[in-house]
């Protein structure tokens with residue numbers, strides 16, 4: 001046996017975007033609005049739960065989500081499907097609901113039709129607000145502002161758990177998760193422009209005892225909202 005076995009896997013971080021919401025389905029900027037899941041969104045969340053049960057992962061110790069119902073409701077469906085598909089029965093893990101993991105505030109765009117906004121401001125400007133790191137939609141948050149709060153929270157509340165060896169599930173939102181993935185994967189501002197996480201997207205990171213990422217797996221990344229729209 002070699003002396004250097006490489007970094008030791010300690011914690012497991014699972015990131016999932018919520019299932020499709022009613023405004024996702026209607027091509028409306030959702031941001032801080034609080035629509036329910038569609039039937040399709042419920043199916044996407046159940047699929048995540050079943051997939052998690054099929055993966056060779058440690059039991060989930062703790063879950064984190066945002067206060068918006070598309071996230072909390074997705075988490076409930078994920079856990080029910082996960083428990084139903086798991087070979088061993090496990091108690092449901094505790095959940096922390098925190099505003100730091102809520103979706104980016106789209107400001108004046110919240111609730112507006114994406115195509116109408118593109119007609120008003122031009123497709124290029126709107127794409128910059130939606131996908132660039134620093135673009136600030138009128139009255140809203142840039143990706144940079146969104147990830148600032150989410151990353152501080154991650155480092156303070158979630159990373160210590162991973163270093164202790166816990167398996168943590170975060171159910172959050174498209175842009176909040178893009179920001180977290182940018183930090184976790186060390187993406188540049190140009191690279192994060194290309195990153196789009198569809199509804200029901202799932203990533204699993206293995207973390208070493210110092211909190212560094214060892215590797216990751218990606219599933220259903222280009223779900224319903226995977227393409228440009």
Ligand SMILES: O=C(O)[C@@H](CO)OP(=O)(O)O
Nearest residue numbers: 028029030031130174175
């Ligand atoms: O409407 C939103 O809040 C987000 C996610 O659906 O939209 P976008 O795809 O522009 O990030």
